[in-house]
Amino acid sequence: MKRTIDPGTGRPTVFFFDHLVFSHTTDLAGNPVTLEMSLLCQMDRPQLQRALGRSIPEEIPADAGARHGLRPAMIWFNGNGWRGIDKNSQIGDLVFLAEHGYAVFCADFRTSAQAHFPAQIIDAKAAVRFVRAQAGRYGVDPDRIGVMGRSAGGQIVSMLGLNDGKYLSEEWKEYSSDVQLVFDMFGPVDLKKSVGMDMEAYANGTADTSRWTCVEQTHAGAYLGGSGEELLRRAAEASPALQVHDGMPPFLIMHGNADPAVPCSQSEEFYEKILAAGPHNVADLYLLQGAGHGTPEFFAPMSQQIALDFLAKHL
Incomplete structure (x- = not known):
């Protein structure tokens, strides 16, 4: 069978890059630990060439995002009780963000066997600074960086959302660790x-x-x-729920009302505290009917659309 068809170009091409090293640190015994992230995003030819290191990354002024069509970034942190899981284990669930124009980074952090708190927050903030430092290379707007995570990752991103200037390493220290949006999925925030x-x-x-x-x-x-x-x-x-303050970035919170591991009351109380902390705070809370701890409802089409609408409005 031979046919000529016109499939159209409605679906964007999404590129995937892995093994982007953003931190060299140590474990509890002083052994070296290398932390990596991956990137999922659309790219035009010049951006792809820069990402592959085939030209010098351009310098991007701080206010250049809107003028140059730079993409906002979302950095994903996985869960598994801080005990470690492949950073890319849910990459399939995040493709929808890349298809809608976001640069999606998936970042490692030290496991609880490698280091104790606040090491994981130090790692996550280093990841934010790395993305900001490499904004020119990957076509990212350095003024529009959000973070998202599930379970233990939800606690990590909620700590990042405090924008408190604490728990900083020397890596990429000339760049800010502040984030502009937080998407917390059923994180243990208290x-x-x-x-x-x-x-x-x-x-x-x-x-x-x-x-x-x-x-x-x-x-x-x-x-x-x-x-x-x-x-x-x-x-x-x-516990980010004990440290809320006015001027935090917008928070999107999702939690299953049948979660057996982290009570949804934690997210409900966190949401109320964020709004009560000051007039500039913005937060939306969605309780997912019948959803458990990380069950499929969190990436169902309705949940994805809620996330896309929130990001489009606030990032």
Whole structure:
């Protein structure tokens, strides 16, 4: 069979780049750790040449985004209880953002076995600065960088959304770590409350010990490090819900109302605190009917459209 067809050009070509090194750091034993990110985005020929290093990256003025048609960026941080998972494991769920003109970066961070809090926040902020530093190479608007993450990644991006100037490394230090938007998917944003409840359960014998025998072994305990009062103190420091303030970037929050791992009340309280913290704060909360912890509802067409509308309005 031979036919001539005209399929059209309605669907954009999306390129994928991997193994972009953004940080050289160490683990708890002092061993070297290299952190990488990947990039998923549309590119025209000059942008592709720059991304491949075939020409000198152009310098981009701070206000150049709108004038030069630069794309906004979203940086994705995965979950898995801070214990580590391939940064690209959900790349398929993020293609819709690249198809709508966003540069989608997926970034590593040190696992809880490699380092304790605040190492993961230090890594995430280094990733933001790297993207800003490499904006010219990848055609990114350095003034429109958002972050998104699920579960443990939701806690990380919510910490980034504080724009507090804390937990900074020396890498790419001439660039800002501030972000312009946060998309938090069912993140445990009040670790002090979670850890406190776990400590009480282990103390009174009501905890499920089939998986862990003490609070220090749980996802949050391994992430935070320490024990007793030290663990609670660190949990408070890692709780974005306890540090909200006026002037935070816009927050989009999604949480399943049947989540068995992180109660949706954490997102509800976080949302209310953000709005109560000051007149300049913007936040939208969507409770997904019947959704669990990371179930398919979060990337269903309706959820994707909500995200696209929020990003188009605020980033």
